[in-house]
Amino acid sequence: MRVTAIEGERWRFLVQSDTAPDTQYLTDLEECDGVGMCDCPHWRCRLAKRIAKGERVRCKHTEAAREFALDREIQMHQEEQALVHRRR
Numbered sequence: 536m537r538v539t540a541i542e543g544e545r546w547r548f549l550v551q552s553d554t555a556p557d558t559q560y561l562t563d564l565e566e567c568d569g570v571g572m573c574d575c576p577h578w579r580c581r582l583a584k585r586i587a588k589g590e591r592v593r594c595k596h597t598e599a600a601r602e603f604a605l606d607r608e609i610q611m612h613q614e615e616q617a618l619v620h621r622r623r
């Protein structure tokens with residue numbers, strides 16, 4: 536599942552649809568108290584109601600974006616650490 540970062544956005548990503556490769560869904564990982572939201576039909580028609588009742592459920596796009604975001608955070612952290620060590 537292809538995830539695309541959005542320039543200047545830390546927690547929002549575009550995730551390609553499995554069933555319609557020309558379609559991308561916008562996910563926002565910090566929405567809904569950190570559960571995340573997505574503009575795919577599954578999220579809007581089913582998950583939104585469950586999240587409103589307090590369930591912490593995610594669609595596959597949000598899951599993919601979370602994995603992408605964590606990889607990026609770790610990479611940025613490692614680059615920062617490398618810079619700090621170089622300066623010493």
Ligand SMILES: [Zn+2]
Nearest residue numbers: 573575594596
């Ligand atoms: Zn979705």
